[in-house]
Amino acid sequence: MPASVLADGLRRIGAGTRRSIARLGFAARFFVAVLTHSPAGLRRIRLTLREIYFAGVLSLVIILVSGLFVGMVLALQGYDVLQRYGASESLGILVALSLVRELGPVVAGLLFASRAGSAITAEIGLMKATEQLSAMEMMAVDPLARVVAPRFWGGVISMPLLAALFSTLGIFGAYLVGVRLIGIDAGSFWGNMQSVVDFRADIVNGIIKSAVFGLIVSLIAVFEGYDAAPTAEGVSSATTRTVVGSSLAILAADFVLTVFMFRGVGVL
Amino acid sequence: MNRSTIDLWVGIFVALGLGAILFLSLKVGNLLTTTTREGYHVEAAFSNIGGLKLRAPAKAAGVVVGRVEKIRLDPQTYEAIVTFVIDPQYKFSKDTIASINTSGLLGEVYVGLDAGGDSEMIADGGRIAKTQSAVVLEKLISQFLFDKAQQEGGK
Amino acid sequence: MSPPSTTRPVANFDRRQPVAVELSGVTFGYDRTRQLLKGMSMTIPRGKVVAIMGGSGCGKTTILRLIGGQLRPQTGRVVVAGRSVPDLDREGLYALRRQVGMLFQFGALFTDLTVYENIAFPLREHTDFSEEMIRDLVMMKLNGVGLRGAAALKPSELSGGMARRVALARAIALDPLLVMYDEPFAGLDPISLGIVGQLIRKLNDALGITSVVVTHDVYESLKIVDYLYFVSDGRIVAQGTPDEVRSSGDAFVRQFIDGESDGPVPFHVAAPPLATAFAIGHAG
Known part of the structure; x- marks a missing residue:
């Protein structure tokens, strides 16, 4: 009896592994298909502009407000620790580096996944469930070029801009708390920040990170939507998969990127 | 949603985003103050x-x-x-x-x-x-x- | 094999072929174990309205997808306007689909576009007509289905019957040679049902197109179609003109027309005998 239970469990693990590998392969092929259909989709730039509106502009409020608050909290907590070592002047460095390198891309990416990624999945999934994608195909219009590619690129373009805005608002929030509220000297706040934050190593790497996260979230979102079972239940579980999957993927990719990007600067 | 409204908002969004990148590069980072990359x-x-x-x-x-x-x-x-x-x-x-x-x-x-x-x-x-x-x-x-x-x- | 592609692949589809669609010996299954179509053959002549009838899940919609080239048959031939559909490459398939309109079960209107833009969609995608020309064409098609006044509405603001008519206008936007209707009567009230039925007939005759109607609504289709095919268990089990069908003695056709719950199509899904299900005989 226990042997059969064990075998059953192992079999289930095996089947699960096989399914996830098959799905991964399918996703990779889908990614290639999206890329090959992109020129046709991007030729009609208005479609992509529309998706930048839905993915980017409509995410602005949540990104700006969250950025401001994260920056303010970071300043309060950072100041609390730094002033014990008499290093409260370094608050600007702490806040700027945390935001530009990590929190900006990662938190903006997580917010983007739950705000825009879920919307993209739900929209494409519903279009599939209501046969709009089939109808398009039957009208000799390729849904990959007409529906998927613009949404994908809209997300990829929006994400780095959102992350930069998040970091900017965060630094502004830290300025408000650190300089205006606590009374750190404004000159040393900005000056120390500038002397340490490097354009290429910190800011460019941060932008690269956010672009990668944008790619990951957009790809997962369009894939889950396109792959959703054409039922109400299918669309809802696809939306959940988008948020959970892209959040985990962002964090995992962040680790890998950090290892490669900041290997030479004393972090490792 | 009107086309020109979307265009306007996307324009504002992209300008804001690029402005943020510029702010990070110049005010937060050291793009202006260091030229040591070339040296x-x-x-x-x-x-x-x-x-x-x-x-x-x-x-x-x-x-x-x-x-x-x-x-x-x-x-x-x-x-x-x-x-x-x-x-x-x-x-x-x-x-x-x-x-x-x-x-x-x-x-x-x-x-x-x-x-x-x-x-x-x-x-x-x-x-x-x-x-x-x-x-x-x-x-x-x-x-x-x-x-x-x-x-x-x-x- | 298909002839070498020309600059205008549309020209390869002969609109004057006497036979619009021909299926012969088509088999198809979504998975290897279960065959949905088991040697299906039918002929749809040009200019006629032909109904394909059968119970739910018997593969009627699959037939439409085979004709539209969204699916490939495992064996057998699918010929539309003289061209073999499974042999078409992507270009040819898209050229074919520009000649084929399809009305989906619940309309499948694009929910983010207005009624006007829905009908303009195929025109914008496949022609470079001026905005005025598109306007004229869209209004003409909308007028044809009696919905000129609804042009600015969103699909969510339409009733089921109106949505079906808009989808119909969209299906004929490019003046196709063939229009396929997937359950055009499903979920409609009697008045809308009559309107849609009459529209199918009128548009078919006025535009000189060929129509394939997949439905299980015998009563409505008998009023408008020229010929009926009855599908069961992946095969054609009966066929004929409406008059022949009405007077048919075939058990399946009678069950279908008279709506009897039991007959050649059994009421019970195959199951073990009732006694075992209720454990009768174990007592004592």
Whole structure:
């Protein structure tokens, strides 16, 4: 009896592994298909502009407000620790580096996944469930070029801009708390920040990170939507998969990127 | 949603985003203040670099003139060879002394450059001959204790 | 094999072929174990309205997808306007689909576009007509289905019957040679049902197109179609003109027309005998 239970469990693990590998392969092929259909989709730039509106502009409020608050909290907590070592002047460095390198891309990416990624999945999934994608195909219009590619690129373009805005608002929030509220000297706040934050190593790497996260979230979102079972239940579980999957993927990719990007600067 | 409204909002969004990137580059980062990416390379050998890290600044009279680009160990002499890039607008004489300093007790470690009086300047790929290694606090303390003990014993 | 592609692949489809669609010996299954179509053959002549009838899940929609080239048959031939559909490459398939309109079960209107833009969609995608020309064409098609006044509405603001008519206008936007209707009567009230039925007939005759109607609504289709095919268990089990069907003695056709719950199509899904299900005989 226990042997059969064990075998059953192992079999289930095996089947699960096989399914996830098959799905991964399918996703990779889908990614290639999206890329090959992109020129046709991007030729009609208005479609992509529309998706930048839905993915980017409509995410602005949540990104700006969250950025401001994260920056303010970071300043309060950072100041609390730094002033014990008499290093409260370094608050600007702490806040700027945390935001530009990590929190900006990662938190903006997580917010983007739950705000825009879920919307993209739900929209494409519903279009599939209501046969709009089939109808398009039957009208000799390729849904990959007409529906998927613009949404994908809209997300990829929006994400780095959102992350930069998040970091900017965060630094502004830290300025408000650190300089205006606590009374750190404004000159040393900005000056120390500038002397340490490097354009290429910190800011460019941060932008690269956010672009990668944008790619990951957009790809997962369009894939889950396109792959959703054409039922109400299918669309809802696809939306959940988008948020959970892209959040985990962002964090995992962040680790890998950090290892490669900041290997030479004393972090490792 | 009207087409021109979407265009307007997307325009605002992209302008804001690019503005944020510009702000990060100029106000937060050092895109304006450092031009050391373009510069000439200079090497120096130290018997001990202490806590010197990559990208640490090279300062002359407290002014940042360059950054550490590479650190490696010479397998023959067992000395640390530090390469740094120096802003081309600053030239240093051949007898410049490079030292490894710490700003304050816990501050950052940097390379200090004290210019000499030689009329010949260091060229790209050149080497600073005179160096002063990092002061290792533990060695200093043990030296002090050892000296103290010897003094006591001598009495 | 298909002839070498010309600059205008549309020209390869002969609108004057006497036979619009021909299926012969088509088999198809979504998975290897279960065959949905088991040797299906039918002929749809040009200019006629032909109904394909059968119970739910018997593969009626699959037939439409085979004709539209969204699916490939495992064996057998699918010929539309003289061209073999499974042999078409992507270009040819898209050229074919520009000649084929399809009305989906619940309309499948694009929910983010207005009624006007829905009908303009195929025109914008496949022609470079001027905005005025598109306007004229869209209004003409909308007028044809009696919905000129609804041009600015969103699909969510339409009733089921109106949505179906808009989808119909969209299906004929490019003046196709063939229009396929997937359950055009499903979920409609009697008035809308009559309107849609009459529209199918009128548009077919006025535009000189061929119509394939997949439905299980015998009563409505008998009023408007020229010929009916009855599908069961992946095969054609009966066929004929409406008059022939009405007077048919075939058990399956009678069950279908009279709506009897039991007959050649059994009421019970195949199951073990009732006694075992209720454990009768175990007592004592």
